[in-house]
Amino acid sequence: MAAFKKLVFSGVQPTGNLHLGNYLGAIKRFVEMQERADCLYCVVDLHAITLWQNPAELRTQIREVTAAFIAAGIDPKRSIVFNQSQVPQHAELAWIFNCVARLGWLNRMTQFKDKAGKDRENASVGLYDYPVLMAADILAYRATHVPVGEDQKQHLELTRDIAQKFNTDFAESIEAHGHGEGFFPITEPLIGGPAARVMSLRDGTKKMSKSDPSDYSRINLTDDADAIAQKVRKAKTDPEPLPSEAAGLNGRPEADNLVGIFAALRGATREAVLAEYGGAQFSAFKGALVELAVESLSPLSAEMKRLVADPAHIDAVLADGSERAAAIAAPTLDAVKDIVGFVRRGR
């Protein structure tokens, strides 16, 4: 396999209120990755429309996700911040990958099953094809690393399968065009930390999610201090005090979730948190969690508010980022077209 330059790609859908799960599982880690590699962070609006979106709200949400990226600490001069629909290579590569991916692979995707629910016949074709577009998002840049929450693990495995199959199916042509042994990297998912899967505050067995009908199930990045305090205080728990070791969280999903959130906000491990709070009652621990969450999220939400008040600035960031993203993706697509055997202008 050829050596690939370390490059990070990840995306967030502009489909509603961003929540603590999106922040701790993804965006906070995007910020940290900037120290270690070149990064591209994408507002994946093509993914968003796999479920119907109100057009005016979609536009607002694209700007809000961009604002959240910047407010959290992503520097749009250093990293490339853009929205997917401004870079046509994503959709173009997705079509080519549609012809590489197998129906059987997509039939196994659990996110489609969850989101389509019982009314599968009525789901959009785009929702079914979502993981193929995600593979195109990543591989248009030949990204080597993708920080995501645990819910995206299966999609990342599909990306690896598509890269592998493309490399194998076109091995001779890849070699003939001077690309060595493999054209696409086998991308590494970066899933980890204490908040890889933040759970609902109402039910520790369900993922914290934008689409949960109960607003009390999640902490939104735009929630004020009062709302954060109310939601944490009402969060479901069990009657036992906190254990002193992480093994004591087994079978206690709600306790595990609150300790994981605390650890991720503090940049510590569950063990370190339990060393401090083991034996404490939830009432005391929740008080400390409210304080930490408000202290972490208030500046973020204030900065988001400031940024969304200037949509022209956000749009300029996205236009600049899209241009820089396309400058990387366009030569990849040209090479893919040559490898596949298309005739293209200028050749």
Ligand code: AQP
């Ligand atoms: N609960 C979570 N814990 C940790 N990480 C999470 N992510 C999402 N939920 C959690 C991560 O956030 C990134 C962006 O997610 P997305 O908006 O692109 O997709 P999503 O998974 O559809 O988000 P939601 O909030 O769960 O929305 P719905 O309600 O539509 O299902 C990804 O890296 C994701 O892993």
